[in-house]
Amino acid sequence: MGPRVAGAAEALSAAGLVAALGSGSYRHATVSDAGSEEVSVENVDAILGSRSEAVVDAVAAADFVATAVGAANLRHLASALADGIRGRSGRPLDVLLAENLHDADEVARGLVAEALGDDAHLLGEVGFLRTSIGRMIPVPTAEQRAADVSWVAVEPYRELPYDAAAAKAPLPDVPDLVGRTDLPFAFYADRKLYLHNLGHALTAYLGGLLGHTEIAEAIEDPRVHRLVNAAMSAATQALSCEYGEPLEAVAANRDDLLARFANHALHDSVERVGRDPRRKLAPGDRFLGAVELTARHGLQAPVSVAVAVGTDALLKELDPNERPNALAALRERVAAAGPAEAARFDAALEAVSPVADLERLAELGR
Numbered sequence: 001m002g003p004r005v006a007g008a009a010e011a012l013s014a015a016g017l018v019a020a021l022g023s024g025s026y027r028h029a030t031v032s033d034a035g036s037e038e039v040s041v042e043n044v045d046a047i048l049g050s051r052s053e054a055v056v057d058a059v060a061a062a063d064f065v066a067t068a069v070g071a072a073n074l075r076h077l078a079s080a081l082a083d084g085i086r087g088r089s090g091r092p093l094d095v096l097l098a099e100n101l102h103d104a105d106e107v108a109r110g111l112v113a114e115a116l117g118d119d120a121h122l123l124g125e126v127g128f129l130r131t132s133i134g135r136m137i138p139v140p141t142a143e144q145r146a147a148d149v150s151w152v153a154v155e156p157y158r159e160l161p162y163d164a165a166a167a168k169a170p171l172p173d174v175p176d177l178v179g180r181t182d183l184p185f186a187f188y189a190d191r192k193l194y195l196h197n198l199g200h201a202l203t204a205y206l207g208g209l210l211g212h213t214e215i216a217e218a219i220e221d222p223r224v225h226r227l228v229n230a231a232m233s234a235a236t237q238a239l240s241c242e243y244g245e246p247l248e249a250v251a252a253n254r255d256d257l258l259a260r261f262a263n264h265a266l267h268d269s270v271e272r273v274g275r276d277p278r279r280k281l282a283p284g285d286r287f288l289g290a291v292e293l294t295a296r297h298g299l300q301a302p303v304s305v306a307v308a309v310g311t312d313a314l315l316k317e318l319d320p321n322e323r324p325n326a327l328a329a330l331r332e333r334v335a336a337a338g339p340a341e342a343a344r345f346d347a348a349l350e351a352v353s354p355v356a357d358l359e360r361l362a363e364l365g366r
């Protein structure tokens with residue numbers, strides 16, 4: 001039997017999924033334009049999040065725990081994690097955080113500490129491990145769900161680096177679960193958000209402006225590719241300067257990502273990759289975090305343009321009365337690099353809406 005992993009999924013809407021996973025297996029397809037391969041993953045179980053006693057017991061007994069619930073939902077796990085930790089009687093626990101969230105370790109630790117209250121000392125034996133979760137997994141279509149609610153399709157990329165320095169216990173030997181200690185883990189976390197997620201979200205928003213519905217179509221549009229490549233190249237150079245990692249190594253990751261975004265067989269949607277622009281445009285997340293990183297190295301121009309594209313996507317989702325404050329806050333973040341940057345942001349915003357002028361955006365980002 002493999003390691004015991006505590007998992008939980010949200011009640012009600014997830015009940016069907018939990019029931020299907022409770023049958024003990026699910027089908028897992030790896031898809032690419034070169035072909036696809038399907039396997040059955042065995043020895044699986046699931047518990048509804050609302051069955052909190054069962055979740056607590058699972059956390060108390062687990063060899064390790066992993067979360068992948070969405071950054072905003074982490075807080076809902078805190079109480080079950082806290083009670084599960086109490087139930088371990090001091091036995092060390094590692095919690096792998098598979099969320100696109102900067103400083104996910106500090107956020108999760110803070111939430112669980114609050115839930116533990118007077119027992120917060122128990123966190124001495126708990127590792128909150130950042131991960132760099134790069135595998136792209138689209139949302140199955142309604143037809144796919146109707147045929148098999150637990151079926152999932154993924155891209156071939158499968159490496160999962162985690163922050164080994166923060167671990168409290170040895171993690172099981174799982175292929176491609178890679179404990180990184182060669183560089184500060186901040187490099188991997190920043191590379192994920194400010195290179196992968198920045199480029200991906202920009203592809204989604206530009207694709208949306210041009211009427212594309214799938215990411216692969218969007219990135220193959222040369223007008224989109226040029227702007228995404230420019231923003232990702234600025235992030236590449238800035239990451240290399242920030243962490244002393246050779247430029248060629250970071251650039252190889254950029255090129256691999258650009259090629260992976262073009263996986264047609266995955267049918268990843270502009271909607272999924274662009275979802276929740278409010279979170280994506282928050283301080284420290286993929287846009288504003290990337291603008292800060294690139295500005296520190298004088299490389300911010302194409303990223304400021306990217307922020308304007310993201311801002312346009314956000315403003316379209318907000319109530320009209322929320323827009324002025326949101327716009328002012330975002331502009332202020334970009335303007336921290338100086339008045340020329342603020343002017344670039346204003347001009348880029350004009351070039352996005354009401355009509356997207358991608359030539360003008362490319363000029364502004366140079």
Ligand SMILES: NC(=O)C1=CN([C@@H]2O[C@H](COP(=O)(O)OP(=O)(O)OC[C@H]3O[C@@H](n4cnc5c(N)ncnc54)[C@H](O)[C@@H]3O)[C@@H](O)[C@H]2O)C=CC1
Pocket residue numbers: 008009010011014049068069070071073076077098099100133134135136137138
């Ligand atoms: N889909 C992808 O390609 C990747 C996603 N991520 C990150 O992984 C996380 C999950 O992403 P997805 O699987 O795409 O999202 P999703 O929305 O498809 O799945 C999230 C799951 O968490 C469950 N959940 C939410 N709140 C819960 C709670 N309080 N208790 C128990 N279960 C709860 C939901 O029922 C759902 O099954 C996000 O933070 C995302 O940024 C990271 C890399 C890859």
Ligand SMILES: O=P(O)(O)OC[C@H]1O[C@](O)(CO)[C@@H](O)[C@@H]1O
Pocket residue numbers: 100133134135136137196197200201272273275276
């Ligand atoms: O899950 P989020 O934070 O909304 O962002 C989506 C991004 O995360 C991933 O799902 C996983 O890296 C990417 O495919 C995509 O860029």
